[in-house]
Amino acid sequence: MPPTLDLSRTRHSKMIVSPPRINLRRAASYNHADRGPLSSTSSRFSFNHLLFSPPPSPGLPALVPTRPRQASGSKLLPVRPSRALRYLVWISCVLFIYYLTRLTVVRRPVVRALSWTYHAHNEYEMVEAEENLPDFPTPIAVTDKRGRAKWTISIPPSYDFPLSTGQYADLAAQCKEISERVQALHSNHGLPQTILGPFSGPSLDDRHFVDVKEAKAEGLLRGWSVKLSRVGKHGLPGNIIGESNSAQSTEQQPICHKSMTFVLESADAGLGKMLMQLWTAYGIALNEGRAFFIDDSRWAYGKYTDIFLPPPSPGCRPPPRHEMTPCPRQARHLVVSSATVGDVLIPHQAAIPETAAATAAQKDAFHLARKGYDALFHLNAEDAAYVSSRISEFATRRTDSPGNSKSTHPGLAIGLHIRRGDCHPLEYQYRASYIPTDVYIERAREILETAFNHSAPHRAEDTAAKKHSFLVLASDDPTVYDSEEIRRSSIPVLRAQDRIKLASKAAIHQAKGEPDRAVMRKFVDETFGWEGGFFASMFHHLGTSGVGGKNGAEETPNADSMRLRSLIGRAYVMDLAVLGRASDVVVCTVSAAGCRTLGVMMGWDRGIERGAWVNVDGHYGWGGVEF
The missing domain is CATH 3.40.20 (Severin)
Structure with missing residues (x-):
């Protein structure tokens, strides 16, 4: 009898005995030796033995206890991390390709x-x-x-x-x-x-x-591109002064990087207001590094070069005309006209202050205008020569005594700028009329008394200086020169310039000769003069019929009208040039643009700080450009 197997000493005292009904035959699918001959393909080396292994014996317990399965809803990730990563990479690639495609494909604006x-x-x-x-x-x-x-x-x-x-x-x-x-x-x-x-x-x-x-x-x-080929490279040119100054070398010059073009066109016929705007605009353009040009295509006074010399050449040429825009303020090539001048100059505007005390805004606006005056206020050669001779004549008169001997105590030349016409004072009691001429003369007398009123040892010198002092008068009203106040003035009164005069009706009749009233003559229109001063309506109808053009538009002035307008402009600027350069003190009304222009011409230190610029229109100080 074979010996029995003693399992009492083993570690496991119990064992599971399979029921006799379980078939213990070896499965052929788990034994490669019993599967018969292998084919040519199956005989090759394969990893099947690594992938396929027999299941554990159902009769034996697991050596390592398995963890219990969790429900599908309790998993943090529904898929394996490797698959989620693949999906993420795939989506990123698709988005990146779409972005590159969108960038490379030209999108039509x-x-x-x-x-x-x-x-x-x-x-x-x-x-x-x-x-x-x-x-x-x-x-x-x-x-x-x-x-x-x-x-x-x-x-x-x-x-x-x-x-x-x-x-x-x-x-x-x-x-x-x-x-x-x-x-x-x-x-x-x-x-x-x-x-x-x-x-x-x-x-x-x-x-x-x-x-x-x-x-x-x-x-x-x-x-x-089609439109430019029809009208030329630069479009319809206009009449830009800075460009015509260098017409021969225009094509060789580069186009300006930044520019400002001032259009001389305004419904306001006043020349002083335009000069203040022009000078201030030039100062702003200079501060911003812009080339400055002037267009006089529709200027009421004709050609700019008939009155002034061309502005300084910027060394470049203007851009194509369709690139010049009136807005916004940051535009590379800015156009400034009377309609848009406020948008450009308002940040630098100095309102007329109620007191004579200077402010920072006044000083800033003054220096901008002064830069424009220094660069642009140069009269044509003929008028400049006359103004220089007139200034020399006044300088000689200040020192010469009646016996043509030189005096060591020169007198004062006090300028009077009397504006009438459509400009009324700011002072309340005179705002519906004009400040009397006596007010100007009385202020000039006070200035003389203050300047030459020393103690007894210098009384003789003061008396001699007073004899050499005189008034230099400029007015838009020709009747002021012959007024009673001027004739009875104790201080001699001289015209600022007599090269171009505004005629009154009496002067016109005197030049033509008084007609004989007893003789019948052909009817002629009544003669009009500049009595009362400069009026914009009269200026615009100068030399025209006054009925208007086609469809009620303003009638285009003819060549004779433009010549007369140019003469009026030349007379105005020559008056300003003589008053501003020959006068020791200027007396005027700040309500007039010409008065504020004279302040700029005299300079900040001499005119404002030291009081050489005197206002008789209320207690106001110097004011800048107006719109």
Whole structure:
């Protein structure tokens, strides 16, 4: 009998005995030797033995206890991390390819041309529609290649330069409107005006504005190439003074990087107001590094070079005319006209103060105008020679005694600038009329008494200096020179210049000869003179019929009218030149632009600080440019 197996000493005292019904045959699928002959493909080396292993024996317990399965809902990740990573990489690649495709494919910019509906009180309603460039000057909203809202200005190259005053005014108002709308698209997602609240105007640095040159390079202004080929490279030229000064070498000069063009056109016929605006604009352009040009295409006084010398050459030529825009303030090539001069000069404006005390704003505006005066106030050669001789004549009179002997105690030359016409004083009691001439003469007498009123040892010297003192008078009213106040003045009165005089009716009759009233003669129109002073309405109708042109427009003056207007302008600037350069003290009314111009000509130190510029129109100080 075979020995029995003793399992009592084993570690496991118990064992599981399988039931007899379990078939213990070896499965052929788990034994490679019993599977028969292998095929040619199965005989090759394979990893199947690593992947397929027999299941554990159902009759034996697991050596290592297995963890219980968790429910599918309790898993943190529904898929294996490797599969999630593959999905993430795949999605990232798709997005990256889409982004590269969008960048490489040229997107055509969208142009939203604007049509404007006008309402009362200069209000504008903007309507946007995707279409080609309009055939009139207007701001346009555009969408660049990245889909961002921008705006620029479209001025067709076929338009005349400069635009009319009304067109510049409309463009300035429309620029504010479109700047507001584009800003709303970026910061408030296109909320309407009623939600955004009132708009205060575009800032000096609107980052959503695209200059015309850049907009053209980016394809935002389509269709201009055809128009430019029809009108030339620079469009219709106008009459820019700085360009005509160097016409022979214009093509060799580069185009200015930045420029400012001042358009000499205004409904106000006053020349002093225009000079203050022109000088201040030049000072601003100089501070901003802009080349400065002047256009006199429609100036009421004719050609600029008939009165003044051309402005200093900037060494470059003006840009194409359709790149000159009146707004916004940051535009590379800015056009300043009477309609937009306020937008440019308001930050530098010095209002007329109620006291004579100088302020920082006054001084800043004064120095800007002074820069323009030093660069631009140069008369033509003929008038400049006359002014120089007149100033020398007055300087000699101050030192010569009646016996032509030189005096060691020169007198004072006190200038009087008396403005009448359509300019009325600021002082309340005279605002409906004019300040009397006696007020000017009395102030001049006070100045003389203050200057030559020393103690007894110097009394003889003061008396001699008073004898050499005189008044230099300039007025727009020819009757002032022959007025009773001037004739009975104890101080001699001389004209500032007598080269060009404004005639009165009496002077015209005297020149023509008084007609014999007993003899019948052919009827002629009544003669008009400049009695009362300079009036803008009379100036605009000078040499015209006064009935207006076609469709009620102002009649275009003929060549004779322009010649007369030019003579009036020359007389005005010669008066200013003599008063400003020959006078020791100037007495005038600050309400007149010519008076403020004389202050600039005399200089800040001498005129304002030391009191050589004297105002008799109330207790006001020097004021800057007006609009």
